[in-house]
Amino acid sequence: MASLADPSPELQRVTAVDVARGVCRLLYRQGFASLCEVPLGNGRRADVIGLCDRGTITLVEIKVSMADLRGDLKWPDYLDYCDRYFWAVPDVFDHDALEELHFMPHRAGLIVADRFDAAVVRDAAVVPLNAARRKAETLRFARRAAQRLLGINDPNLQASVSEIG
DSSP: OOSSOOOOOHHHHHHHHHHHHHHHHHHHTTTTEEEEEEEEEHHHHEEEEETTTOEEEEEEEEEHHHHHHHHOOGGGGGGGGOOOEEEEEEEEEEEGGGGGGOOOOOEEEEEEEEOOOEEEEEOOOOOOHHHHHHHHHHHHHHHHHHHHHHHHHHHOOOOOOOOOO
């Protein structure tokens, strides 16, 4: 039987989905529209991205196991695509690792979440995007959201182009 601290791959996927749901609920209460699994302009994929009415972009990277956290060397690539960056972990996750300098606790916030809710444990520093990047990522967010909505409203639609990146 898998331990809660480092669940099997099948449980990790479920746990990540649960954490994403809680994070999206938190962002909603904070006035953000959010999307999960969103490709960024550099080809990386954000677990959750939120956009508020002021144009602030918040990116959340979900980690459900220590192996997942330690093995992720690409996460700094996300920092140029958001104003605020958070780690989100389940309640059973050991938060101490996220205090290490490598994980930039001075820049990255920390959210603890489950499938029903989430709470900010450490707020993220605000590092404003430049105007051109903000416009590009806001348009990417809007187009992705519209395309997903169209897919829900018309599931039989056979698009000739792939989902917008």
